[in-house]
Amino acid sequence: MPAAALSPQVLAKYEPVIGLEVHVQLLTATKAFCGCANQFGSAPNTNICPVCLGLPGALPVLNEKAVEFATLAALALGCEVRERSIFARKNYFYPDLPKGYQISQFDKPIAEHGFIEVPTANGAPSDRSSSLGCSDGVMKRIGITRLHMEEDAGKSLHEGFADSATRTYIDLNRCGTPLIEIVSEPDIRTADEAFEYLTRLKEILLYTGVSDCNMEEGSLRCDANVSVRLKGADKFGTKAEVKNVNSFRFVRAALEYEIERQIEVLESGGRVIQESRTWNAAEGRTYSMRSKEQAHDYRYFPEPDLPPLIVSAEFLADTAKKLPELPEARRARMIAEYELNAQDAATLTASREFADRFEAAARTARNPRRVANVLLSEVGGRLKALGLEQEQSPVSMAGIVQAADLLDEAKISSKQLKQLFDVCFENGEDFPAVYDREKPEQITDASALEALIDQVIAANPKQVEHYRGGKKTVAGFFVGQVMKATKGQANPALLNELVVKKLEG
Numbered sequence: 001m002p003a004a005a006l007s008p009q010v011l012a013k014y015e016p017v018i019g020l021e022v023h024v025q026l027l028t029a030t031k032a033f034c035g036c037a038n039q040f041g042s043a044p045n046t047n048i049c050p051v052c053l054g055l056p057g058a059l060p061v062l063n064e065k066a067v068e069f070a071t072l073a074a075l076a077l078g079c080e081v082r083e084r085s086i087f088a089r090k091n092y093f094y095p096d097l098p099k100g101y102q103i104s105q106f107d108k109p110i111a112e113h114g115f116i117e118v119p120t121a122n123g124a125p126s127d128r129s130s131s132l133g134c135s136d137g138v139m140k141r142i143g144i145t146r147l148h149m150e151e152d153a154g155k156s157l158h159e160g161f162a163d164s165a166t167r168t169y170i171d172l173n174r175c176g177t178p179l180i181e182i183v184s185e186p187d188i189r190t191a192d193e194a195f196e197y198l199t200r201l202k203e204i205l206l207y208t209g210v211s212d213c214n215m216e217e218g219s220l221r222c223d224a225n226v227s228v229r230l231k232g233a234d235k236f237g238t239k240a241e242v243k244n245v246n247s248f249r250f251v252r253a254a255l256e257y258e259i260e261r262q263i264e265v266l267e268s269g270g271r272v273i274q275e276s277r278t279w280n281a282a283e284g285r286t287y288s289m290r291s292k293e294q295a296h297d298y299r300y301f302p303e304p305d306l307p308p309l310i311v312s313a314e315f316l317a318d319t320a321k322k323l324p325e326l327p328e329a330r331r332a333r334m335i336a337e338y339e340l341n342a343q344d345a346a347t348l349t350a351s352r353e354f355a356d357r358f359e360a361a362a363r364t365a366r367n368p369r370r371v372a373n374v375l376l377s378e379v380g381g382r383l384k385a386l387g388l389e390q391e392q393s394p395v396s397m398a399g400i401v402q403a404a405d406l407l408d409e410a411k412i413s414s415k416q417l418k419q420l421f422d423v424c425f426e427n428g429e430d431f432p433a434v435y436d437r438e439k440p441e442q443i444t445d446a447s448a449l450e451a452l453i454d455q456v457i458a459a460n461p462k463q464v465e466h467y468r469g470g471k472k473t474v475a476g477f478f479v480g481q482v483m484k485a486t487k488g489q490a491n492p493a494l495l496n497e498l499v500v501k502k503l504e505g
Contacts, residue, residue, distance in 0.1 A: 071111070
């Protein structure tokens with residue numbers, strides 16, 4: 001944290017202004033402008049050719065799949081797709097950029113003017129985790145300035161030694177990997193809003209399938225621009241760009257630190273300088289890297305080896321047909337269709353694949369809502385306790401449907417269901433196999449249950465007296481005693497009805 005802890009009164013004087021730049025690697029088979037494999041994890045400097053290295057005489061050819069993915073992402077984010085966009089050369093010199101320039105887009109990007117809606121103010125959850133599916137919050141629209149296509153640079157690998165000397169190795173496999181850069185408007189006012197924006201952006205991109213968004217492999221990278229100004233001021237403050245942040249949680253922490261750092265500088269009479277800073281997660285602070293470049297420092301000019309990119313109306317329409325139902329729309333539909341609450345809908349739509357599997361199963365069940373309950377409470381609860389992922393569950397979706405149907409038909413009780421699932425997880429077996437072997441049956445014979453109820457009533461005259469004196473909750477005592485006697489096999493609905501009937505009689 002900054003050297004001096006700032007009081008809430010001082011913090012309240014200022015308003016942060018945050019904009020995010022997100023680079024997303026596209027999940028194409030080959031690179032943006034050549035036929036080299038777009039593959040993470042290959043041996044260093046093996047997926048390279050004269051084109052991605054920019055050797056003299058090598059000419060780039062645009063990957064059509066990359067254009068399709070960029071267009072699909074733009075449509076999913078509500079952007080306007082430009083019919084005619086231009087590739088440019090962005091010139092800078094760095095060891096992992098062998099050409100000395102990056103093919104990007106500048107003043108005419110492929111798409112502009114999109115948005116993402118995030119919860120804010122009382123919409124933010126108390127535990128500060130993502131509030132996807134939060135239905136009682138105030139939604140705020142964060143604008144997207146532009147979405148443009150470009151190629152990635154290579155990667156520098158640093159190696160330290162005991163004598164503090166450092167060697168740097170260059171892996172150029174990543175050169176030419178197709179990227180989209182998504183630039184937000186400076187509409188974000190808190191670190192929590194930034195976290196929510198990134199969470200929703202990643203979710204949308206995963207639903208479209210344009211990227212795997214794996215931050216550990218560099219498929220999604222975020223730079224955050226942040227400044228502070230006095231509340232009510234019209235003019236933005238001087239911004240700093242925080243780079244090299246490899247998780248959304250760290251983006252939030254870095255922004256919180258940087259906001260306080262800048263306020264402390266201003267409060268002490270100093271001046272914030274425009275620069276790039278790096279986040280040190282171990283120390284929980286940012287450090288200055290270099291002064292921030294201006295656009296003119298890159299000497300942009302149109303890429304002479306690539307013609308303008310034309311996105312025809314036909315291409316746009318064909319791509320739009322590939323747009324899946326997006327997360328927010330899917331949540332709203334599932335809440336209405338399956339009578340889910342917002343939190344359950346959010347959990348079930350956390351990934352497109354999981355939502356697809358749930359819906360395919362729910363459509364075959366007697367009661368889709370009950371399928372959701374069994375999946376989330378019985379299976380999900382056990383998986384969480386064991387630290388397992390959904391795909392590691394021994395109980396299949398078909399098994400969950402069978403269990404839900406048995407409950408719905410009153411063929412087993414909720415207690416019996418729990419016991420059966422315990423066996424499933426202990427033995428690593430699916431539900432159908434366990435049920436066929438154990439075959440617990442509910443007692444639905446009214447006369448048999450009435451005989452047991454009579455015995456319990458006769459043995460507990462004081463409880464009968466309490467009930468008839470107005471303490472109706474005592475009925476639960478009698479239900480529990482009969483359940484104990486039947487080892488949980490009495491039909492709960494029938495048992496409750498018969499207990500009340502006997503006590504009232």
